[in-house]
Amino acid sequence: MTGEPSKKAVVLVSGGLDSATTLALAREQGFMCHALSFDYGQRHRSELAAAERVAKTLGAVEYKVIKLDLGGIGGSALTDLSISVPDQPTQGIPVTYVPARNTIFLALALGWAEVLGARDIFIGVNAVDYSGYPDCRPEFIAAFEQLASLATRAGVEGAHVAIRTPLISLSKAQIIREGVRLGLDYALTVSCYSADGQGRACGVCDSCRLRAAGFEAAGVADPTVYITTSIRFIE
Numbered sequence: 001m002t003g004e005p006s007k008k009a010v011v012l013v014s015g016g017l018d019s020a021t022t023l024a025l026a027r028e029q030g031f032m033c034h035a036l037s038f039d040y041g042q043r044h045r046s047e048l049a050a051a052e053r054v055a056k057t058l059g060a061v062e063y064k065v066i067k068l069d070l071g072g073i074g075g076s077a078l079t080d081l082s083i084s085v086p087d088q089p090t091q092g093i094p095v096t097y098v099p100a101r102n103t104i105f106l107a108l109a110l111g112w113a114e115v116l117g118a119r120d121i122f123i124g125v126n127a128v129d130y131s132g133y134p135d136c137r138p139e140f141i142a143a144f145e146q147l148a149s150l151a152t153r154a155g156v157e158g159a160h161v162a163i164r165t166p167l168i169s170l171s172k173a174q175i176i177r178e179g180v181r182l183g184l185d186y187a188l189t190v191s192c193y194s195a196d197g198q199g200r201a202c203g204v205c206d207s208c209r210l211r212a213a214g215f216e217a218a219g220v221a222d223p224t225v226y227i228t229t230s231i232r233f234i235e
Contacts (some may be wrong), residue, residue: 006055008032008118009164010109011060015050017211018124021175023058024182025166026122034116035060036109039100041071041079046199047059050190057188066108074138075099085193087204094206097099102135106144106163113161114154117195122164123192128171141165170212180220187223 008232009031013019026033035055039048048065055063060218071079076098077086083095102125109121124138147162167175179186191211192201198210201208203226 002032007036007120007219008036008113009120009122010036010113010116010118010121012105012109012124013037013051013055013060014124015047015052015054015189015208015212016124017172017186017189018126018175018177019051019053020058020124020184020186020189021179022122022124022166023054023060023183024122024179026134026164029057031120031122032034032124033058033060034112035063036105036112037063037065038068038105038108039065040068042098043078043081043085044190044193044195044196044207046197047190050188050199053188057185062113068103068104070104073099085202085205087120087202089209090132090206093134096206097133100135102133103142103144110148110152110161114152117189119154119159120162122166122198125165126167126170126172126175128169131167138165138168141168171217172210173217176214176218176220180218185223187225191224196227198225200225202227 011023011026011027013023013035023033023035037048037051049067052063068109076082077095078098084093085096129139141163144159148161153165157233191207193205193207194202201224212222
């Protein structure tokens, strides 16, 4: 870490690999990190336990979980148990996309940032090795940052709120190498869309595939624990 923290940031922490790396990078940049997670009715609820582990291990000054019911609108395999998580590679926008999820998450992060007097929000979206989600694109982030300047008291009074996306242009392998450089223990994280209650991964969903390929490309041992040792990744 470079020096003592002197500025506040809200950091979205899901419990996965990307958000953990984002939190570690925010700390390295000298931010006092207020970690924020969401209990939104996701099927992979073990990610919440992972998010808490990550926040505590990486020294977040505060960790908050906001409860939502995105299952109430459905439309995603992550919030509607009647929709299966694909076990084959998908094209286009997959059924694991949760409608408006990052818009909602960033809106609540923006509100908390105003309360805290924070001028920076970190989110671990990635536009290279990502699963086709429209709310992970640079265009979306730029539009939301503009919204933040228009829709908040801080923005109207001239205090710019920055939406920081340190991973947006990195490959999964590059993200992992950054985490390793920062001493991040990826065994703390859960990325799988179908993780069980212990956080063990399925090994076949899009998120598992991207994670496994990232570790292989980075030349780093994958610490992921799988539900069965007979898992074979689908190419």
